[in-house]
Amino acid sequence: MPFILVIILLSLCTGYAQADDNYRKVQIAEPYIELHTGPGRGYPVFYVIDRGEWIEIHKRRTDWFKIVAGNGTTGWTHQAELELTLNPEGKQTRFEQINQDQFIRRKTEVGVLGGDMDGAQTMTLYGAYRFTHNLSTELSFMQAVGNYSNNLISNFNLLNQPFPDWRISPFFALGMGNIKTTPRATLVQAKDRSDLLAHVGLGAYGYISSRFALRAEYNRYVVFSSDDDNEDIKEWKLGLVTFF
Amino acid sequence: METRTGHVFLGLALLIISTLMLGTARAETGTPEQVIKPSLKREPIKPARIDTENFELGAYVGMLSIEDFGTGSVTGARLAYHFSEDFFAEASYGQTTAGKSSIEKDLIGSAQYLTDAEREYSYYNLSFGFNVLPGEAFIGSGRAFHTALYLVAGTGSTEFAGDDRHTLNLGFGYRFIFNDWLAGHLDARDHIFDIDLTGNKTSHNLEVSTGLTLFF
Numbered sequence: 001m002p003f004i005l006v007i008i009l010l011s012l013c014t015g016y017a018q019a020d021d022n023y024r025k026v027q028i029a030e031p032y033i034e035l036h037t038g039p040g041r042g043y044p045v046f047y048v049i050d051r052g053e054w055i056e057i058h059k060r061r062t063d064w065f066k067i068v069a070g071n072g073t074t075g076w077t078h079q080a081e082l083e084l085t086l087n088p089e090g091k092q093t094r095f096e097q098i099n100q101d102q103f104i105r106r107k108t109e110v111g112v113l114g115g116d117m118d119g120a121q122t123m124t125l126y127g128a129y130r131f132t133h134n135l136s137t138e139l140s141f142m143q144a145v146g147n148y149s150n151n152l153i154s155n156f157n158l159l160n161q162p163f164p165d166w167r168i169s170p171f172f173a174l175g176m177g178n179i180k181t182t183p184r185a186t187l188v189q190a191k192d193r194s195d196l197l198a199h200v201g202l203g204a205y206g207y208i209s210s211r212f213a214l215r216a217e218y219n220r221y222v223v224f225s226s227d228d229d230n231e232d233i234k235e236w237k238l239g240l241v242t243f244f
Numbered sequence: 245m246e247t248r249t250g251h252v253f254l255g256l257a258l259l260i261i262s263t264l265m266l267g268t269a270r271a272e273t274g275t276p277e278q279v280i281k282p283s284l285k286r287e288p289i290k291p292a293r294i295d296t297e298n299f300e301l302g303a304y305v306g307m308l309s310i311e312d313f314g315t316g317s318v319t320g321a322r323l324a325y326h327f328s329e330d331f332f333a334e335a336s337y338g339q340t341t342a343g344k345s346s347i348e349k350d351l352i353g354s355a356q357y358l359t360d361a362e363r364e365y366s367y368y369n370l371s372f373g374f375n376v377l378p379g380e381a382f383i384g385s386g387r388a389f390h391t392a393l394y395l396v397a398g399t400g401s402t403e404f405a406g407d408d409r410h411t412l413n414l415g416f417g418y419r420f421i422f423n424d425w426l427a428g429h430l431d432a433r434d435h436i437f438d439i440d441l442t443g444n445k446t447s448h449n450l451e452v453s454t455g456l457t458l459f460f
Contacts, residue, residue, distance in 0.1 A: 022292045023292055024291050024292040024293075024294055037380065037388065038378070038380060038390045039329060039390070040329045040375075040378045041329065042378060042379075043378075043380070043390075057294050058295070059294070059295050059296075059297055059424060060294045060295065060296040060297065061296070061297050061298065061326070061329075061459075062298060062326050062327070062328050062329050063328065063329065064329065065294070066424075087291060112370050114399050121410035123370070123399060123400065123401060123410075143401055143408065145401060145408050145409060145410040150407060150408040182408075184407055185362070185405065185406030185407050186407075186440060186441075210327060210328070211327065212327070240333075242325075
């Protein structure tokens with residue numbers, strides 16, 4: 001077994017070594033670009049590379065790129081400066097800018113929300129797939145911790161965004177799922193319960209910047225409980241969404 | 245004599261016409277109309293992919309002081325995503341085992357508050373981080389490492405004493421980046437939740453930990 005591990009590690013190492021030669025090369029088109037000692041605006045500039053020189057881009061960390069100059073000097077430069085260089089075809093180097101267009105065209109989306117469900121604090125994690133700009137489907141998991149019980153709600157939602165191009169874009173949701181209720185351990189003689197539930201919701205996305213959007217929503221749930229009465233629950237939540 | 249000069253002129257004229265015709269014939273074959281067309285379609289240069297390293301995944305070990313129930317060793321895992329040079333989001337999960345409360349220890353023969361299973365303490369949280377003091381640390385004169393002091397705050401849930409409790413966490417940490425892919429962490433967190441076990445109160449549970457993360 002250790003032998004196999006060594007072989008796997010070695011093959012990984014050779015793979016890494018082969019990849020070494022395949023860095024993206026660009027040519028400086030401005031009088032010079034500055035190299036910082038680290039990937040941040042505060043790290044000092046310690047080197048400049050002149051116009052006409054070719055550089056290699058080795059790594060990217062957020063908006064900063066690790067650059068190796070022709071003579072081997074290694075440093076970090078910001079995306080804005082790197083976009084003033086030329087690629088081997090002689091065209092300006094471009095990196096994908098994440099903006100609202102990408103948000104409108106997003107295919108998948110992941111979000112985390114916190115809120116309140118009839119006095120219980122909730123935490124929600126969801127993933128969504130968008131069929132069209134207007135219609136998407138979601139799977140969400142929510143934990144609601146109240147004074148008397150702990151609830152785990154899994155939901156399947158359909159979501160309609162009538163105006164996906166708006167910066168603040170409203171949506172309507174319909175969903176069905178399951179609620180699992182575990183009463184507090186301090187309560188005597190209470191049993192776990194699992195019930196079907198359905199909900200309607202109203203909310204909005206607000207695009208912030210980069211890969212961020214805010215999402216706020218209000219939901220009304222109906223729990224089809226095994227008792228005679230159906231429960232009616234109100235919930236609001238607010239959270240952050242990232243997309244791909 | 246006349247016929248001779250006539251012949252010469254005729255010959256010259258023939259020569260000129262034939263060379264002209266040849267010339268035009270050559271010019272025709274020299275036109276770009278080619279029988280075999282070499283396919284010179286230029287392949288677009290595919291730029292090499294740039295290795296982005298915005299994710300951080302790792303594990304940590306430390307001590308978690310559970311209010312009223314002693315201090316246990318904690319092990320956990322964390323995943324972080326760096327949105328920008330300033331901000332990151334972090335998800336973490338950790339677990340420990342609570343000890344005995346002082347009442348349980350002092351009063352001989354008294355009933356225990358918790359069963360062994362209820363002493364299992366685990367938490368998950370989702371937090372936001374801010375690199376408040378990024379910088380460099382120097383070891384000797386020839387080595388510099390990127391570091392950052394960061395603040396974190398977030399929300400999550402703690403399972404303890406048989407129940408889940410909504411939990412806020414606040415803290416700070418120090419990130420020491422060894423090389424392109426490895427970082428070390430020192431972290432201090434306060435996990436805050438309401439508990440009704442020993443009277444209704446807000447419990448503060450302090451955690452210090454150290455860990456390693458990989459950038460990918």
